[in-house]
Amino acid sequence: xxxxxxxxxxxxxxxxxxxxxxxxxxxxxxxxxxxxxxxxxxxxxxxxxxxxxxxxxxxxxxxxxxxxxxxxxxxxxxxxxxxxxxxxxxxxxxxxxxxxxxxxxxxxxxxxxxxxxxxxxxxxxxxxxxxxxxxxxxxxxxxxxxxxxxxxxxxxxxxxxxxxxxxxxxxxxxxxxxxxxxxxxxxxxxxxxxxxxxxx
Numbered sequence: 776x777x778x779x780x781x782x783x784x785x786x787x788x789x790x791x792x793x794x795x796x797x798x799x800x801x802x803x804x805x806x807x808x809x810x811x812x813x814x815x816x817x818x819x820x821x822x823x824x825x826x827x828x829x830x831x832x833x834x835x836x837x838x839x840x841x842x843x844x845x846x847x848x849x850x851x852x853x854x855x856x857x858x859x860x861x862x863x864x865x866x867x868x869x870x871x872x873x874x875x876x877x878x879x880x881x882x883x884x885x886x887x888x889x890x891x892x893x894x895x896x897x898x899x900x901x902x903x904x905x906x907x908x909x910x911x912x913x914x915x916x917x918x919x920x921x922x923x924x925x926x927x928x929x930x931x932x933x934x935x936x937x938x939x940x941x942x943x944x945x946x947x948x949x950x951x952x953x954x955x956x957x958x959x960x961x962x963x964x965x966x967x968x969x970x971x972x973x974x975x
Contacts, residue, residue: 787851795842802842806835809852813859819928820863822917830866834859860933864943867921915965923958926951 780793782804793801813834818827837858845854916924925944929935930951937955941948 813855816856817859830862834862911969915962918965919958923954926954927958
């Protein structure tokens with residue numbers, strides 16, 4: 776159903792309002808505007824293209840079904856990001872039940888080998904251009920365990936506090952801090968390794 780609105784120039788809030796009235800073209804415009812960001816967030820959390828695509832599509836279905844719940848307290852993009860993050864968290868929890876804990880996670884529970892590692896001096900990203908840095912961070916992120924990558928994404932990219940992450944993921948605040956500490960150190964080490972490879 777279309778009422779000849781100019782969807783392309785309309786604000787997100789207007790598109791949401793029209794979508795609630797059943798104007799599917801208005802919702803299609805919202806999807807067009809934000810689908811790349813929502814897919815990118817799912818990909819960052821899942822590190823699997825097929826899963827990221829499935830979950831981002833599921834997020835759009837849920838958004839359409841729950842448009843009446845959008846209050847406008849945050850932007851539509853933020854609201855959508857929360858939906859896809861929650862779907863990714865659910866999927867990660869399901870996967871965790873179906874696999875044994877990794878050696879890194881087990882080490883973390885008994886104190887963590889990271890406390891015995893020395894911190895290398897210097898800035899691991901020094902000398903890298905922005906685009907190259909983004910690529911290298913993305914490459915390094917793929918080498919983190921899902922548990923460590925998850926807390927890093929929620930804290931660094933979504934700006935969540937430790938308490939909020941603990942509640943959302945279902946772990947203690949101490950475990951959040953431990954995983955975040957390990958993830959940051961591991962990422963720095965990986966970035967240094969990539970920098971050395973570039974210099975050689």
